[in-house]
Amino acid sequence: MKNVFLTVKENRPLTNDFYKMVLEGECSGHTAGMFVNIKLQDFTLRRPFGIADADNHSITLLYKVVGLGTKYMTTLQNGVIIDVLTCLGNGFNLGKASKPLLIGGGTGIAPLFKLAKELKSKYPNIILGFRTHEDVCMIHEFSEFGNVHVTTDDGSYGYKGNVLSYLKSTGIVYDYYYACGPLVMLKNLTSIDKNGELSLESRMGCGFGACMGCSIKTKSGYKRVCKEGPVFNASEVIFDEQT
Numbered sequence: 001m002k003n004v005f006l007t008v009k010e011n012r013p014l015t016n017d018f019y020k021m022v023l024e025g026e027c028s029g030h031t032a033g034m035f036v037n038i039k040l041q042d043f044t045l046r047r048p049f050g051i052a053d054a055d056n057h058s059i060t061l062l063y064k065v066v067g068l069g070t071k072y073m074t075t076l077q078n079g080v081i082i083d084v085l086t087c088l089g090n091g092f093n094l095g096k097a098s099k100p101l102l103i104g105g106g107t108g109i110a111p112l113f114k115l116a117k118e119l120k121s122k123y124p125n126i127i128l129g130f131r132t133h134e135d136v137c138m139i140h141e142f143s144e145f146g147n148v149h150v151t152t153d154d155g156s157y158g159y160k161g162n163v164l165s166y167l168k169s170t171g172i173v174y175d176y177y178y179a180c181g182p183l184v185m186l187k188n189l190t191s192i193d194k195n196g197e198l199s200l201e202s203r204m205g206c207g208f209g210a211c212m213g214c215s216i217k218t219k220s221g222y223k224r225v226c227k228e229g230p231v232f233n234a235s236e237v238i239f240d241e242q243t
Contacts, residue, residue: 001208002029002087008080009058011073014137017065018107019074022058023082030054032115033091033199033231036061037207039083043069046085048204050111050180050230059086062110062138088207089230092178092197100124101174101196102146103163103189105181106131109138111199111230115178120145125172129181133157164188179234187239194235200225 006023013019030051036059037046047069053060065071076082092115100119104112109128116126124146130136133156142148150158151166159166163185177196179189186198202225205211209227216225217238223229 001085002026003083003085005081006059006084008076008078008082010078011076013074014062015135018135018137019063019065020052021061021063021073021076023061023084024058026056027054027059027086028056029087030059030114031091032094032118033111034087034089035111035207035226035230037085037088037204038073040069040072043072045205046207047073048088048202048207048226050199050201052110052113053117054114059084060113062107062113064107085207089226090228092199092231094118096197097122097124097174097176097178099173099175101172101177102126103129103167103177103179103181103185105129105163105185106135108179108181108185108199108201109142111180112178113138113142116142116145123147125149125174127151127163127166127172129153129163129166129185130157164192168192177234183239186234186237190234190237190239196234197231198234198237199231200229200237202226202230 006025009024010022035050037048049061052062102112126146127149129151131153136157180199202214205213214225215222218236
């Protein structure tokens with residue numbers, strides 16, 4: 001974990017409520033699947049965000065406006081300096097797949113972008129799911145690294161249905177998957193195939209393992225999404241029956 005101060009270089013909407021933010025500064029040490037925790041002025045708790053992309057000098061975040069904190073983030077102008085905890089969590093294991101499949105639902109596409117870039121030599125299949133065509137974004141960017149398939153719940157763009165119904169209907173060949181999205185999507189995915197990794201999203205109090213607020217149940221006991229995760233083997237996560 002590093003505590004750094006980063007400068008907003010870009011902050012713009014990709015859709016009505018989905019934004020891209022680029023932060024500049026000392027950003028080394030990130031691997032695909034890690035996250036950052038941002039401190040916002042006048043808000044008590046930091047906000048965790050999966051890293052969409054990163055190099056030694058910048059971090060790219062994709063975020064959706066879902067509350068007052070993320071609404072405030074949309075007002076941040078270029079040049080604003082932000083207090084950020086970086087290099088948090090554990091990322092994806094890139095060595096597991098010969099024919100990788102990436103599955104992202106909604107804001108879950110964010111941590112898969114850097115992963116797609118790092119797996120581009122294997123040209124992965126990438127399934128991205130959205131509610132409607134108004135939510136669709138990052139398609140062209142993902143297409144630089146793999147074969148992109150798009151689904152929408154209402155069929156207004158691409159396949160009509162969710163990512164799992166598309167996966168079942170097409171018979172895409174893969175030997176290992178990486179997924180991020182709503183819990184119900186991840187739960188249903190593991191009921192089909194447990195040979196993969198899940199990036200879990202969770203509310204966090206601290207973001208570095210001190211408060212235990214983001215604990216989940218696994219086959220080896222409770223683990224913290226922020227510390228032992230956010231990436232877990234699909235076979236070890238125990239989902240709540242009401243998920």
